Amino acid sequence: MYVGRFAPSPTGLLHIGSLLTAVASYLDARGRHGRWLVRMEDLDPPREKPGASAAILATLEAFALHWDGEVVYQSKRHHLYAAALAQLRARELVYPCYCSRKTVHAQAQGMGVDGVVYGGRCALLGTDKRLCTDKAPAWRLRVGTELISFFDAVQGWQQQCLNTDVGDFVLLRADGFWAYQLAVVVDDAAQGINHVVRGQDLLVSTPRQIYLQQLLGLPQPSYAHLPLLTNALGQKWSKQTQAPALDLRRRETLLRQVLVYLGLPQAPQVDSLADLLDWAVQHWQLGLVSPQAIVTA
Known part of the structure; x- marks a missing residue:
């Protein structure tokens, strides 16, 4: 149905x-x-x-x-969103991000389809090298390099490379609010x-x-x-x-x-x-x- x-x-x-x-x-x-x-x-x-x-x-x-x-x-x-995030964490598909908005913009990989493309700073840091451990992190999802394609019934065929067009994106914000995407x-x-x-x-x-x-x-x-x-x-x-x-x-x-x-x-x-x-x-x-x-x- x-x-x-x-x-x-x-x-x-x-x-x-x-x-x-x-x-x-x-x-x-x-x-x-x-x-x-x-x-x-x-x-x-x-x-x-x-x-x-x-x-x-x-x-x-x-x-x-x-x-x-x-x-x-x-x-x-x-509770449903927390369970989904836990599933992704267990597979190491997400990571904590401590970057401020200023840092995100300063180290961006350029502009994407929905704002700046995150530069991946926190994706490269080990847990023992976090710089701002005194504050709660955001949680970002690691994205791949493959194209995501789909047919839209009004707009026609669409495709996007998340790696270059969006970057690793937030699922849980640093202020504790869930992101729309998740x-x-x-x-x-x-x-x-x-x-x-x-x-x-x-x-x-x-x-x-x-x-x-x-x-x-x-x-x-x-x-x-x-x-x-x-x-x-x-x-x-x-x-x-x-x-x-x-x-x-x-x-x-x-x-x-x-x-x-x-x-x-x-x-x-x-x-x-x-x-x-x-x-x-x-x-x-x-x-x-x-x-x-x-x-x-």
């Missing part, structure tokens, strides 16, 4: 880009007679906004986007997620997640990365670019707007949002979604 998910972070209220992801993942699941789960990715308390989790769920319900089963909160699943891989497997529909901004993370899946012996979902919605300056609509929260008084207008962005034909007049979503499910085709960014304002 198809199992998909929508996994927002409670760092603010949902905006038009969030709605695009939620609707597309919902339609793809319902269009294939599958399950649609909601997971709250609340792993970074300093960035979270009080009440955001409840507001996100209320917004989904207001748009008639009803999920299956219980909502999963990553903040309650630390948590998302563990949770997708634990929840039986076999189809991931999400924003294009996460496309560059996918090879890291596939690599982790391979090391942990976990199944690889199918991926589809949606086009980004941008403002008139070409910036992705996000909390960082002051994307306005969804106006619940304009729910039908916003939902129709998102359906057009997703390549659906003009929807007929309906009696309710639920009817509009039912119509969209019947006409949904992932292949009609454009891979190109969409300027919305």
